[in-house]
Amino acid sequence: MDNLLNKLNPIKNIYIxxxxxxxxxxxxxxxxxxxxxxxxxxxxxxxxxLAEGAFGxxxxxxxxxxxxxxxxxxxxxxxxxxxxxLFNIGVEGQxxxxxxxxxxxxxxxxxxAIIHIPLTLLAGVIAGAVWAAIPGYxxxxxxxxxxxxxxxxxxxATRIITWSIGMNGPLRKTTSFVPETNSLLETARxxxxxSDTRLHIGIVxxxxxxxxxxxxxxxxxxxxxxxxxxxxxxAAKYCGIKVNRNIVLTMAISGGLAGLAGxxxxxxxxxxxxxxxxxxxxxxxxxxxxxxxxxxxxGVVFSAFLFGAMDSGARLMQLRAKVPVDMITILQGLxxxxxxxxxxxxGIYRIQIQDKKADKVNLSQGWGGGSK
Amino acid sequence: xxxxxxxxxxxxxxxxxxxxxxQPKVSETEQPVQNETSTTKxxxxxxxxxxxxxxxxxxxxNDQSFNQASWTGVEEAAKLLGxxxxxxxxxxxxxxxxxxxxxxxxxxxxxxIIVTSGFAMGAITxxxxxxxxxxxxxxxxxxxxNENFEPxxxxxxxxxxxxxxxxxxxxxxxxxxxxxxxxxxxVFGCQFIPPVARYEVGxxxxxxxxxxxxxxxxxxxxxxxxxxxxDATFGSETAKALVSEGADVLYGAGGLTANGALITACNQGxxxxxxxxxxxxxxxxxxxxxxxxxxxxIQEGVVxxxxxxxxxxxxxxxxxxxxxxxxxxNLDSAIPEDAKVLLExxxxxxxSGEINPCTxxxxxxxxxxxxxxx
Numbered sequence: 150m151d152n153l154l155n156k157l158n159p160i161k162n163i164y165i166x167x168x169x170x171x172x173x174x175x176x177x178x179x180x181x182x183x184x185x186x187x188x189x190x191x192x193x194x195x196x197x198x199l200a201e202g203a204f205g206x207x208x209x210x211x212x213x214x215x216x217x218x219x220x221x222x223x224x225x226x227x228x229x230x231x232x233x234x235l236f237n238i239g240v241e242g243q244x245x246x247x248x249x250x251x252x253x254x255x256x257x258x259x260x261x262a263i264i265h266i267p268l269t270l271l272a273g274v275i276a277g278a279v280w281a282a283i284p285g286y287x288x289x290x291x292x293x294x295x296x297x298x299x300x301x302x303x304x305x306a307t308r309i310i311t312w313s314i315g316m317n318g319p320l321r322k323t324t325s326f327v328p329e330t331n332s333l334l335e336t337a338r339x340x341x342x343x344s345d346t347r348l349h350i351g352i353v354x355x356x357x358x359x360x361x362x363x364x365x366x367x368x369x370x371x372x373x374x375x376x377x378x379x380x381x382x383x384a385a386k387y388c389g390i391k392v393n394r395n396i397v398l399t400m401a402i403s404g405g406l407a408g409l410a411g412x413x414x415x416x417x418x419x420x421x422x423x424x425x426x427x428x429x430x431x432x433x434x435x436x437x438x439x440x441x442x443x444x445x446x447x448g449v450v451f452s453a454f455l456f457g458a459m460d461s462g463a464r465l466m467q468l469r470a471k472v473p474v475d476m477i478t479i480l481q482g483l484x485x486x487x488x489x490x491x492x493x494x495x496g497i498y499r500i501q502i503q504d505k506k507a508d509k510v511n512l513s514q515g516w517g518g519g520s521k
Numbered sequence: 522x523x524x525x526x527x528x529x530x531x532x533x534x535x536x537x538x539x540x541x542x543x544q545p546k547v548s549e550t551e552q553p554v555q556n557e558t559s560t561t562k563x564x565x566x567x568x569x570x571x572x573x574x575x576x577x578x579x580x581x582x583n584d585q586s587f588n589q590a591s592w593t594g595v596e597e598a599a600k601l602l603g604x605x606x607x608x609x610x611x612x613x614x615x616x617x618x619x620x621x622x623x624x625x626x627x628x629x630x631x632x633x634i635i636v637t638s639g640f641a642m643g644a645i646t647x648x649x650x651x652x653x654x655x656x657x658x659x660x661x662x663x664x665x666x667n668e669n670f671e672p673x674x675x676x677x678x679x680x681x682x683x684x685x686x687x688x689x690x691x692x693x694x695x696x697x698x699x700x701x702x703x704x705x706x707x708v709f710g711c712q713f714i715p716p717v718a719r720y721e722v723g724x725x726x727x728x729x730x731x732x733x734x735x736x737x738x739x740x741x742x743x744x745x746x747x748x749x750x751x752d753a754t755f756g757s758e759t760a761k762a763l764v765s766e767g768a769d770v771l772y773g774a775g776g777l778t779a780n781g782a783l784i785t786a787c788n789q790g791x792x793x794x795x796x797x798x799x800x801x802x803x804x805x806x807x808x809x810x811x812x813x814x815x816x817x818x819i820q821e822g823v824v825x826x827x828x829x830x831x832x833x834x835x836x837x838x839x840x841x842x843x844x845x846x847x848x849x850x851n852l853d854s855a856i857p858e859d860a861k862v863l864l865e866x867x868x869x870x871x872x873s874g875e876i877n878p879c880t881x882x883x884x885x886x887x888x889x890x891x892x893x894x895x
Contacts, residue, residue: 208629212622311745315713324668327641328713328745347622418618424641425745426579426617460615464626467612468574473581474613 165500166443172494173487174455181480185472195470202465203458209465211348215418217457219244219410219428221355223435224442224449225362226406231444232366233399234379239284239299240407241432242306243277247408248415249310250276252320252330252423255337255416265336270412277408278401280306285400289393295400303432314423322422329424339417349417356450358406363446365402375399407432437485456481569608571634573599573827574627576620577613578639586776586797587819588613591638591661594823601824602831614642621645628653634830636823638662640715643680650678657835659826661819662716665839674838679829681822681840685716686723686891687871688815688844689774690878692794693727694867695812695846696770697735698860699792706763707739708756708782710775711749715890717741720774720796720815722885723878730876731863738763742778753781760785770794774815783807792852799847812856814847843872 182192203213223240230237237243254272258265284298313320314328322331339349366372377385378395386392414428415421438456442448463477487494494500575582575595582592592611599609610632612623620642627635628649636659637646643663650658658678665680667673696705707724710717721739728737740759742749760771760782771786773779774796783793783800787810795804795814804811822842829835846864849856870876879891 308745311748315711315745324670414618419621420644424617426641428618429579429616463615464612464619464623468610468626468630471610474615475581 168500169491169494170441170484170488172498172500173484173491176487176494176497177480177483180483181476184479185470185476188472188476190470190472195466195472195476198469199459199462199466201462202468203462205465207343208346209461211343211346212464213454213458213461214352215347215349215457216460217454218351218355218417219414219431220434220438220453220456221352221450222358222406222410222413223431224438224453225358225446226403226410227435227439228442228444228446228449229362229366229375229406230399230403231439232379233375233395233403234382235285235288235396235399235403236296237281237299237400237403237407238296238436239281239302239404239432240435241430242299242303243280243404243407244411244414244428244432245306245310246280247273247277247411248423248428249313249320249330249411250408251337251412252333252415255333255421256331258337259334260336262336265334266339266416269333269337269416270409273408273412274405275408277411278405281404281407282397282401285397288400289396310423311425314425320423327424330422333416333421337416338421339413347418349413351413351417354409354413358409359446359450362406366446371398407435410435434481437481441485441488455484568605571599571602571604571608571830572630572632573604573609573634573636574630574632575609575611576623576627576635576637576642577611578637578641579614579617580639581613582611587662588638590798590819591636591823594820595636595827597820598824598827601828617641621649624649628656633657634659634827636661636827640664644668647675647678650675653677657830659823661823665837672839676837678837679826679835679840680838681819681826681842683716683817683819683822684841684843684878685719685815685817686726686879687868688796688817688846689720689723689772690727690730690871690876691723691846691864691868692772692813692815693724693729693737694731694864695727695856695860696724696772696792696794697728697730697732698863699812699856700732700735700770702767702769703732703734704736704738704767705770705772706760706766706768706786707737707772708759708763708775708779709739709741709773710778711745712741716817717774718890719879722881722891723815724772724774725882725885726878726880727867729882730867738766738768742775750776750778752778756781756783757785760791761789764789764791770812772796780804783811787811795847801847801850809851811850812852813849815844816847817844818842 185192185195202209204210223244226240227237251269251273255269258268280302284295284302287293287298288295312318314330315321320330322329339351342348342350366376374390374395377388377390378392382392410431411428415423434456438452439449441452459477459481463474466472467474573595575592577588580588582588595609612626614620614623624635624637624646634657638661640663643660646658646660646663654677656677659681660678661681663680664682665672665674665678705728707721709721712718725737725739728735742752742755744752756773756778763771764786768791770792771782772794773782779796783795783804784806786793787807791810792812793807793810794812797817798814799816800814801808801811826840867876871878
């Protein structure tokens with residue numbers, strides 16, 4: 150009997166770490182339905198439309214998957230940096246830089262698809278990695294806090310790109326009234342998995358990356374180093390880990406993932422170019438996705454799927470129930486709040502705190518300011 | 522095991538969506554509404570003679586501007602056609618990559634009039650119009666041209682555009698008549714946005730038409746699309762500079778940038794002129810110094826085009842709705858009677874084609890995006 154209980158213990162721990170997010174979603178849905186009623190709509194109709202919009206037919210499933218893809222990859226980037234004790238707010242800018250780099254390679258280079266596609270993806274990765282390595286270097290070298298510097302690099306990236314696609318900008322499609330770049334050449338576009346749909350192979354790349362990042366973090370020496378720096382920078386130094394090198398590298402990998410997310414967006418979705426208003430918000434949603442996924446690569450996949458489904462279902466929710474798309478943001482915000490401050494949920498539903506060896510990173514640790 | 526459990530989590534997430542709906546509190550109050558919707562669903566197909574869908578540009582349907590005016594037009598048209606609430610709806614675009622899927626959602630849901638706004642959505646609206654010749658498409662601010670900018674109308678798609686240069690010319694004439702220092706200014710959003718360029722060129726020509734000696738100082742925001750319509754500080758600083766240059770009438774066309782300029786100029790004692798909507802109403806801060814606004818009646822335009830579908834006069838191609846002058850409101854008594862008469866004469870000459878308000882002038886945008894008068 151004792152034996153059985155011992156066996157069940159880990160299951161119970163997992164059960165608690167799963168039940169809290171579920172109750173968070175549940176509570177957020179109830180609170181949101183109050184808001185929906187107050188705004189004069191029918192929450193039943195709205196939620197049914199939301200579910201149908203996300204999963205109602207093949208096309209809706211595909212749109213959900215397409216929304217999920219950049220969130221998985223961006224979320225992995227954020228999660229990886231979190232594990233290394235770094236708060237990478239710069240994902241938004243890194244996604245932009247990545248998409249612009251792959252636009253440049255994808256529109257100018259002439260090569261067969263088998264070479265062109267990997268090169269275009271790689272361009273996004275490198276651009277994102279370099280862009281993120283800058284704040285990493287500033288932190289390692291001067292102790293400049295990455296939260297501040299990545300917010301700044303976001304602004305810089307956005308401004309440079311809007312200039313480059315603006316009037317007379319170097320990347321501007323000359324024949325267009327709208328600020329946009331030329332479309333990628335056919336050879337640089339991601340293959341479609343189901344013909345006559347928009348489903349490209351991005352999701353496969355994203356899922357493979359989730360496994361790769363998981364292995365990297367938990368099964369390699371580099372992963373141990375990253376996590377050690379994240380948990381305790383002094384101890385990491387004592388262990389002989391090159392902390393500065395590690396910080397730059399962590400940021401570069403994180404940014405490389407974000408850049409790849411941007412590359413996949415321009416390479417996978419028509420009209421295969423970069424336009425004003427494109428991709429906006431995926432970077433910031435990635436932060437939420439990473440936190441909701443318990444900064445675990447596998448958790449990120451599921452939280453990205455949840456966010457992706459809500460973003461995609463929002464279309465039909467607006468159309469059928471006339472609930473503004475902001476409702477989805479409120480819903481996502483509430484879920485996130487209840488997950489982040491899970492004492493509220495534990496309090497409401499009287500859940501005992503049991504997980505003694507919680508696998509957590511001290512998020513506030515980075516505020517010490519660099520690695521002096 | 523963990524993976525299975527997480528799968529379960531997602532499954533439960535979906536289930537909880539359904540569960541919430543069954544909350545006793547909620548369903549009690551919602552009972553009558555539920556019945557209503559379940560019965561209307563059956564009747565829907567018989568009741569809706571038209572189903573009108575609206576897709577906003579990246580922005581909200583309550584933005585006090587373009588999107589709001591378009592959506593209000595849809596609502597008004599639906600009322601005029603006697604359509605029930607279930608016969609029209611909207612989707613707010615959050616990512617420009619979603620333009621296509623948002624429009625197609627309405628096609629899939631069986632809507633037969635689809636309104637999209639903003640020229641960024643022009644090409645995709647036209648493509649979907651071509652694929653669905655039995656449905657009607659209305660593109661607000663979208664010219665019906667092909668990739669080489671040659672006119673290429675489809676019988677089932679109308680581009681609702683505006684002669685912003687008309688309104689610009691009229692407020693310009695008013696400014697030229699009202700200035701005492703013989704210096705007038707203008708603060709504008711992005712130069713590469715055709716409607717803004719048309720307002721500007723019209724304004725310049727309007728001032729010069731009534732007052733050839735007047736000095737016109739027009740300033741565009743130098744930034745890119747994401748800031749040039751939202752930079753109130755730039756507008757405010759520019760307005761200060763223009764007033765110190767002696768400008769006593771200031772025109773603003775460019776969202777929040779222009780609003781910032783108007784408020785500052787007003788505080789400094791200058792007359793101001795608004796854009797797109799009657800800014801006496803939408804910008805109460807300037808209600809005591811606003812002479813008039815260059816109106817672009819998007820709402821009426823949308824109502825008109827939807828009406829043309831109902832009465833069978835819908836022909837496809839480009840429709841250019843004129844822009845006009847808003848009422849003078851508080852300053853009505855400050856404007857001389859002969860000036861009012863002259864403005865009416867000018868308006869008539871504009872509509873009859875006697876005056877071309879869109880002649881590029883020295884130093885103006887080489888690409889003024891002028892429209893040939895029909």
